[in-house]
Amino acid sequence: MRxxxxxxxxxxxxxxxxxxxxxxxxNFLRIRExxxxxxxxxxxxxxxxxxxxxAAGAVPISLCGGTDTTIPPAEADLPVNFCPLVKSSYGSLxxxxxxxxxxxxxxxxETTCDGKKKMFEYLSEEIPVHVIHLPQMIDEDSITLLTxxxxxxxxxxxxxxxxxxxxxxxRDQIRALNAERQALADVYHLxxxxxxxxxxxxxxxxxxxxxxxxxxxxxxxxxxMLKETYASRPTLVRRSKRILxxxxxxxxxxxxxxxxxxxxxxxxxxxxxxxxxxxVELLVDEENPDVYDALARKYIRIPCSCMTPNTTxxxxxxEKIDEYRVDGVVDMGLVACHTFNAESTKLRTYVSGVKxxxxxxxEADYSCADTGQISTRLSAFLEML
Amino acid sequence: xxxxxxxxxxxxxxxxxxQDGAVVQLAIVPSGWNMRxxxxxxxxxxxxxxxxxxxxxxxxxxxYGRVSIEADAAVTEITCHALGVHYLNPAVRTVIDxxxxxxxxxxxxxxxxxxxxxxxxKCAAGTGKFLEMMxxxxxxxxxxxxVAVSGAVPVRITSTCAVFAESEVIGLRASGANRADIxxxxxxxxxxxxxxxxxxVRVVDVVFLSGGLSASSAVRTALEDRLNRPVVTSPxxxxxxxxxxxxxxxPAS
Numbered sequence: 134m135r136x137x138x139x140x141x142x143x144x145x146x147x148x149x150x151x152x153x154x155x156x157x158x159x160n161f162l163r164i165r166e167x168x169x170x171x172x173x174x175x176x177x178x179x180x181x182x183x184x185x186x187x188a189a190g191a192v193p194i195s196l197c198g199g200t201d202t203t204i205p206p207a208e209a210d211l212p213v214n215f216c217p218l219v220k221s222s223y224g225s226l227x228x229x230x231x232x233x234x235x236x237x238x239x240x241x242x243e244t245t246c247d248g249k250k251k252m253f254e255y256l257s258e259e260i261p262v263h264v265i266h267l268p269q270m271i272d273e274d275s276i277t278l279l280t281x282x283x284x285x286x287x288x289x290x291x292x293x294x295x296x297x298x299x300x301x302x303x304r305d306q307i308r309a310l311n312a313e314r315q316a317l318a319d320v321y322h323l324x325x326x327x328x329x330x331x332x333x334x335x336x337x338x339x340x341x342x343x344x345x346x347x348x349x350x351x352x353x354x355x356x357x358m359l360k361e362t363y364a365s366r367p368t369l370v371r372r373s374k375r376i377l378x379x380x381x382x383x384x385x386x387x388x389x390x391x392x393x394x395x396x397x398x399x400x401x402x403x404x405x406x407x408x409x410x411x412x413v414e415l416l417v418d419e420e421n422p423d424v425y426d427a428l429a430r431k432y433i434r435i436p437c438s439c440m441t442p443n444t445t446x447x448x449x450x451x452e453k454i455d456e457y458r459v460d461g462v463v464d465m466g467l468v469a470c471h472t473f474n475a476e477s478t479k480l481r482t483y484v485s486g487v488k489x490x491x492x493x494x495x496e497a498d499y500s501c502a503d504t505g506q507i508s509t510r511l512s513a514f515l516e517m518l
Numbered sequence: 519x520x521x522x523x524x525x526x527x528x529x530x531x532x533x534x535x536x537q538d539g540a541v542v543q544l545a546i547v548p549s550g551w552n553m554r555x556x557x558x559x560x561x562x563x564x565x566x567x568x569x570x571x572x573x574x575x576x577x578x579x580x581x582y583g584r585v586s587i588e589a590d591a592a593v594t595e596i597t598c599h600a601l602g603v604h605y606l607n608p609a610v611r612t613v614i615d616x617x618x619x620x621x622x623x624x625x626x627x628x629x630x631x632x633x634x635x636x637x638x639x640k641c642a643a644g645t646g647k648f649l650e651m652m653x654x655x656x657x658x659x660x661x662x663x664x665v666a667v668s669g670a671v672p673v674r675i676t677s678t679c680a681v682f683a684e685s686e687v688i689g690l691r692a693s694g695a696n697r698a699d700i701x702x703x704x705x706x707x708x709x710x711x712x713x714x715x716x717x718x719v720r721v722v723d724v725v726f727l728s729g730g731l732s733a734s735s736a737v738r739t740a741l742e743d744r745l746n747r748p749v750v751t752s753p754x755x756x757x758x759x760x761x762x763x764x765x766x767x768x769p770a771s
Contacts, residue, residue: 517634
């Protein structure tokens with residue numbers, strides 16, 4: 134493991150900053166300004182309770198890698214046959230290329246997939262990392278453990294930012310983030326219509342931009358405006374086969390799957406993913422007197438394949454097939470994302486057997502080498518529908 | 519009205535000219551570098567030979583080169599293989615196509631429409647390219663393969679990677695294994711890969727082997743052994759994709 138050329142305690146610039154492109158330099162300086170107003174806490178997963186980070190007066194920013202260019206440096210430490218999202222994330226942090234990570238005061242990890250667990254071990258040798266222990270079964274003991282973990286996380290945030298997080302502050306953020314989830318849902322519900330009022334690509338852009346927002350109030354207004362714009366514009370999207378996309382996280386590097394579906398004449402009407410509705414659907418109970426218990430009960434129900442058994446995912450997909458009148462389900466697993474790829478058989482049996490809906494599983498990598506293969510598979514799938 | 523199906527594969531480009539739902543002519547040429555030029559030339563020749571004007575002809579392209587050639591429509595090889603096999607043998611519900619750079623298993627309904635499919639195109643193992651590489655290593659040609667393996671006892675080839683399998687074959691040759699037995703082992707390995715792919719979908723009834731490898735009865739019987747069910751084919755099986763494309767073009771033509 135090489136030493137990370139980044140500093141998370143000082144707001145200075147990377148040593149090789151002058152070699153960055155002009156856009157990249159500008160972006161770095163912009164993030165530096167923003168981080169001086171509000172400290173950044175970097176996250177990698179929707180299981181991290183953003184409510185607590187915001188209650189501590191910080192901004193939660195998703196640091197998940199979405200490009201294959203940062204993969205080669207990561208392969209010095211991580212196996213080649215490893216999740217590209219993890220390698221991309223690790224490489225972008227290792228190379229000091231990620232402005233958000235560079236100015237982050239803390240990186241938050243979580244025990245979701247094995248790949249990320251090992252990445253956090255390496256990262257913690259260099260920078261402050263707080264790992265949340267996520268239990269992977271849904272029962273009362275697990276909820277108790279997660280409640281304890283969330284309290285520990287709040288304490289760590291209090292120490293780092295020299296602040297006190299009261300229950301009332303957490304409750305305020307629960308309300309604020311519920312409102313943001315509701316605002317996101319109000320926009321993606323437009324895809325229930327036939328033809329949908331929003332394309333899959335637009336859904337992706339909306340979800341993706343919501344993971345790096347510094348201004349919660351502005352975000353809410355932006356989402357409300359987005360809803361009005363999409364709802365009032367003439368239907369741009371033609372009537373087409375309606376696809377539910379699920380599986381490993383769709384990032385900038387794998388948005389090619391959405392492109393392949395939509396250029397072959399389909400419409401992604403529901404994005405069941407981490408950059409999608411996976412963590413948005415279920416709200417946090419605002420009435421629960423124990424705010425930490427309320428958070429634990431929401432977050433433990435995120436239908437990630439790291440959970441066992443992950444029945445929540447089947448239930449949600451079944452429900453959405455009906456609600457969005459889905460013609461076909463596309464299940465995208467990242468290469469070497471073992472849990473999502475393994476869960477595919479179960480999902481296929483459920484979707485094609487119980488829901489009588491055509492199903493296809495495909496693996497995607499971060500490189501563009503598989504673009505043609507993905508496009509052939511998805512075109513054939515759409516021809517089949 | 520005429521319909522021409524062009525199946526631009528990675529190794530060969532296949533043409534099927536049909537009139538009123540029946541095949542008029544089939545043709546096959548190596549794909550070469552410029553599929554677009556090759557297709558144009560073949561189209562001109564076919565039109566000239568049969569006295570067809572371009573306005574009387576609907577061209578449907580399929581195969582991996584379908585987007586790079588000029589046609590009236592482009593349809594994936596999965597849809598076309600199902601339709602083409604349905605034309606050749608309407609009783610078939612399961613198609614295994616071992617192509618040059620991918621292999622696929624297709625389940626179709628009584629009209630030749632695709633009901634489910636699975637493709638292997640991430641890896642050379644179990645593709646025509648794999649077999650071709652191994653034949654080259656062993657100094658054998660596909661045309662004489664059936665004769666070469668007659669009576670042979672397949673040697674087990676354990677590597678699933680085409681590159682490692684080649685090393686394994688070279689190793690077997692060096693250790694004095696019988697050439698015919700190694701060849702039979704290569705065929706068995708290809709069949710095993712295809713059968714493994716088929717296990718992931720629900721195979722229905724008789725299996726139809728399409729694609730270039732269907733010309734070898736040794737491949738067909740190896741597949742029968744692995745699948746434990748009858749495998750049929752047709753002398754026109756290599757043209758299944760092109761025929762399917764031509765069939766697909768009819769409602770539009």
